[in-house]
Amino acid sequence: MKNMHGILFAYSSNVRLKELTEHRTASSIPYGGRYRVIDFMLSNMVNAGITDIGVIMRENYQSLLDHLGSGRDWDLARKRGGLRLLPPFAYAGIRRDASTYRGKLEALYAVTSYIAYIRQEYVVLADGDLIVNLPLEEILERHMKAGADITCVCLDCESGQESDAYLRVGAEGRVSEVLLSGLDENTYPCIGVYLLSKSLLEGILADCAAHSFVNFTRDVLQRMQSRLNIAAYIHKGFSTRPQSVADYFKQSMNLLKPDVRNDLFSRSRPVKTKVRDEASTYYAPESRVKRSIVADGCVIKGELEDCVVFRGVTIDAGARLKNCILMQDTHIERDVDLSFAITDKEVRVTRGRALKGHESYPIAISKGSVV
Amino acid sequence: MKKEIIAMLLAGGQGSRLYVLTAHVAKPALPFGGKFRLIDFPLSNCSNSGIDTVGVLTQYQPHELNSYIGSGQPWDLDRLEGGVHILPPYIKGKAGTWYKGSANAIYQNISFIENYNPEYVLVLGGDHIYKMDYAIMLEQHKKTQADCTIPVIEVSVEEASRMGIMNVDENDVIFEFEEKPAKPKSTLASMGIYIFTWEKLKRYLIEDEANPKSKNDFGANIITSMLAGGEKMVAYRFSGYWRDVGTIDSLWEANMDMLSGSDIDLSSPAWRIYARNPIAPPHYVGDNATISHSLVTEGCSVYGGVFNSVLFNDVTVEQGAFVEYSIIMPGAVIERGAIVKYAIIAENAHIQSGAKVGSPPGEFAGPPEDWGVAVIASGVKIGPGKVVGAQEMADADLV
Numbered sequence: 154m155k156n157m158h159g160i161l162f163a164y165s166s167n168v169r170l171k172e173l174t175e176h177r178t179a180s181s182i183p184y185g186g187r188y189r190v191i192d193f194m195l196s197n198m199v200n201a202g203i204t205d206i207g208v209i210m211r212e213n214y215q216s217l218l219d220h221l222g223s224g225r226d227w228d229l230a231r232k233r234g235g236l237r238l239l240p241p242f243a244y245a246g247i248r249r250d251a252s253t254y255r256g257k258l259e260a261l262y263a264v265t266s267y268i269a270y271i272r273q274e275y276v277v278l279a280d281g282d283l284i285v286n287l288p289l290e291e292i293l294e295r296h297m298k299a300g301a302d303i304t305c306v307c308l309d310c311e312s313g314q315e316s317d318a319y320l321r322v323g324a325e326g327r328v329s330e331v332l333l334s335g336l337d338e339n340t341y342p343c344i345g346v347y348l349l350s351k352s353l354l355e356g357i358l359a360d361c362a363a364h365s366f367v368n369f370t371r372d373v374l375q376r377m378q379s380r381l382n383i384a385a386y387i388h389k390g391f392s393t394r395p396q397s398v399a400d401y402f403k404q405s406m407n408l409l410k411p412d413v414r415n416d417l418f419s420r421s422r423p424v425k426t427k428v429r430d431e432a433s434t435y436y437a438p439e440s441r442v443k444r445s446i447v448a449d450g451c452v453i454k455g456e457l458e459d460c461v462v463f464r465g466v467t468i469d470a471g472a473r474l475k476n477c478i479l480m481q482d483t484h485i486e487r488d489v490d491l492s493f494a495i496t497d498k499e500v501r502v503t504r505g506r507a508l509k510g511h512e513s514y515p516i517a518i519s520k521g522s523v524v
Numbered sequence: 525m526k527k528e529i530i531a532m533l534l535a536g537g538q539g540s541r542l543y544v545l546t547a548h549v550a551k552p553a554l555p556f557g558g559k560f561r562l563i564d565f566p567l568s569n570c571s572n573s574g575i576d577t578v579g580v581l582t583q584y585q586p587h588e589l590n591s592y593i594g595s596g597q598p599w600d601l602d603r604l605e606g607g608v609h610i611l612p613p614y615i616k617g618k619a620g621t622w623y624k625g626s627a628n629a630i631y632q633n634i635s636f637i638e639n640y641n642p643e644y645v646l647v648l649g650g651d652h653i654y655k656m657d658y659a660i661m662l663e664q665h666k667k668t669q670a671d672c673t674i675p676v677i678e679v680s681v682e683e684a685s686r687m688g689i690m691n692v693d694e695n696d697v698i699f700e701f702e703e704k705p706a707k708p709k710s711t712l713a714s715m716g717i718y719i720f721t722w723e724k725l726k727r728y729l730i731e732d733e734a735n736p737k738s739k740n741d742f743g744a745n746i747i748t749s750m751l752a753g754g755e756k757m758v759a760y761r762f763s764g765y766w767r768d769v770g771t772i773d774s775l776w777e778a779n780m781d782m783l784s785g786s787d788i789d790l791s792s793p794a795w796r797i798y799a800r801n802p803i804a805p806p807h808y809v810g811d812n813a814t815i816s817h818s819l820v821t822e823g824c825s826v827y828g829g830v831f832n833s834v835l836f837n838d839v840t841v842e843q844g845a846f847v848e849y850s851i852i853m854p855g856a857v858i859e860r861g862a863i864v865k866y867a868i869i870a871e872n873a874h875i876q877s878g879a880k881v882g883s884p885p886g887e888f889a890g891p892p893e894d895w896g897v898a899v900i901a902s903g904v905k906i907g908p909g910k911v912v913g914a915q916e917m918a919d920a921d922l923v
Contacts, residue, residue: 185806186805414805432557433557443810446807457809
């Protein structure tokens with residue numbers, strides 16, 4: 154039973170992500186050595202047998218377009234359906250001076266005609282900047298079994314995850330109250346993945362448009378909670394949505410824990426990404442590497458401890474790196490000393506330089522910079 | 525649909541000198557260099573040279589090879605016109621036979637070639653490691669108005685006696701071909717690659733087929749009879765890296781070459797070797813791991829010692845395991861305390877704790893000429909504490 158359609162919201166960005174979103178939207182931030190953040194939700198959908206996915210974007214989406222291409226790397230380059238990119242266009246209600254949508258509902262109004270052509274019975278709505286490995290097929294099964302109108306995916310109460318909606322859950326997973334803040338021990342934070350039928354989605358959109366509602370959590374989940382059967386699906390695994398540079402850093406370092414890696418890179422639901430045709434990574438005799446994840450196409454001659462290394466990175470002899478994230482094609486020259494630093498794509502740190510950040514304030518070096 | 529040149533890739537050989545490694549898989553599908561299969565080299569060379577039509581002649585154990593090639597997309601060979609085509613032997617009317625030899629394989633596909641009405645046909649093998657711009661060779665072929673152009677490489681006199689040797693005049697026109705000469709007259713070895721002017725080749729293929737005594741082999745029959753027939757055969761001198769990996773030792777050595785900064789650069793963006801990529805996360809290097817002078821790729825987990833070795837995707841080297849001068853193919857597991865030296869461990873093999881596979885030449889008890897790398901076939905389990913010595917091959921579980 155694979156009767157689902159996917160819609161990803163890839164328009165949001167958070168000012169606290171600073172340098173990381175200087176050249177891109179939050180959904181296309183590099184993460185985990187070889188991925189862009191959007192790869193996770195895209196793969197979740199593809200792994201659940203979803204063949205048609207629309208990606209709603211608004212601004213700064215060049216890097217996202219470049220990454221997604223035709224969708225072939227996710228097996229989404231199809232004659233019927235497949236990947237559909239939904240950039241902003243001039244429709245009646247658009248606020249031309251705005252750089253972003255005010256909420257998911259406003260984003261969905263912008264693609265009303267696209268939604269009308271959805272050929273599946275169910276629709277999954279999800280944020281493109283969410284990092285999680287979800288069993289969407291199982292979530293649909295539960296949704297149907299419970300006879301739910303909307304299923305919200307949330308984390309356990311004790312996860313401490315920041316969210317824009319917290320759920321109080323009654324018997325059999327039915328949501329009894331939706332809170333916009335006010336975390337206590339018995340509320341489950343939503344991660345921004347919702348499952349509902351296409352017909353309900355269209356009904357909600359028509360209703361909300363008439364009221365000029367824009368916020369999905371407030372105007373749909375909270376306002377309609379009493380008349381809809383809203384179910385919660387509690388995900389036990391790892392999930393994050395980087396909110397700031399320090400948060401991104403912390404969530405990247407989480408990947409060095411085996412249980413987080415095993416959960417996120419589950420063998421049964423692999424994460425797909427754009428292929429770069431790199432050769433293997435070469436470790437020179439003088440290299441020393443501990444507790445690090447390393448992608449392909451790197452040449453490593455220096456020392457690494459607790460690092461995340463993306464594709465095509467070069468680390469020259471005598472360089473010492475601790476707690477660093479090195480994005481694609483970074484070049485670290487001889488005798489460089491770095492800790493708690495994030496180098497964006499194509500950064501070069503020249504010979505002998507030393508930079509030290511702190512866990513609470515990692516240094517982020519912008520794309521293409523030379524230090 | 526006219527094409528100036530199309531390539532025919534001979535991928536049907538059994539690779540019997542690779543023994544257990546090719547027991548269940550065609551030689552061109554063998555893993556090489558950490559991320560590749562042997563066939564990636566000719567396919568990528570074609571793609572990079574602007575040849576967009578490739579027929580792949582398969583016969584022996586083709587399933588893995590066929591699914592690996594698929595639509596040809598990883599090599600940019602999924603084309604509206606042309607692209608990559610798998611060509612197995614088939615039934616014609618009431619008759620139909622297996623491919624009797626390399627020349628017969630091309631002969632049986634004359635109608636495929638004629639579909640493209642090419643001026644030239646490039647004939648390739650599936651077991652050579654090299655980067656070559658076939659377009660430059662084609663330029664020479666046209667300029668010299670040759671009927672056949674054969675790339676040659678300079679080898680030592682000792683090597684020459686084990687290879688097909690081309691004797692050429694001052695204009696590099698070939699006047700004689702000798703297979704494994706005891707006393708080589710020249711040191712120009714054939715690389716087993718040919719560009720033919722199609723009309724000429726077609727005539728010789730038809731003549732060869734009509735000769736019941738022929739072995740229908742390219743080197744032994746077609747090249748020899750074209751020389752005897754006075755056709756213009758010209759050598760094309762190639763000086764880059766080239767290795768035939770038809771034996772266990774040469775396969776092991778060529779993999780080791782990939783570590784030593786030899787004159788083939790697998791990571792150069794100017795002439796990429798493309799491969800079908802596995803879907804796996806970046807590799808993880810653990811707390812007590814030591815990796816030295818080695819290649820490691822996606823999906824690997826390294827907690828032990830890896831020295832002078834090539835690890836393919838999804839290999840696990842557990843803590844306290846020791847791997848040296850070895851090739852570990854996809855999915856293999858080297859457990860805690862296992863020692864692997866000078867060995868080829870095939871796909872999904874499992875070396876359990878404390879087992880010992882292979883040994884260095886210096887520790888070999890027998891005569892030095894009998895030493896060789898140890899080989900563990902795909903999926904084979906070597907039980908705890910079991911020993912597989914140098915030169916030995918395990919094609920069944922040893923528990």
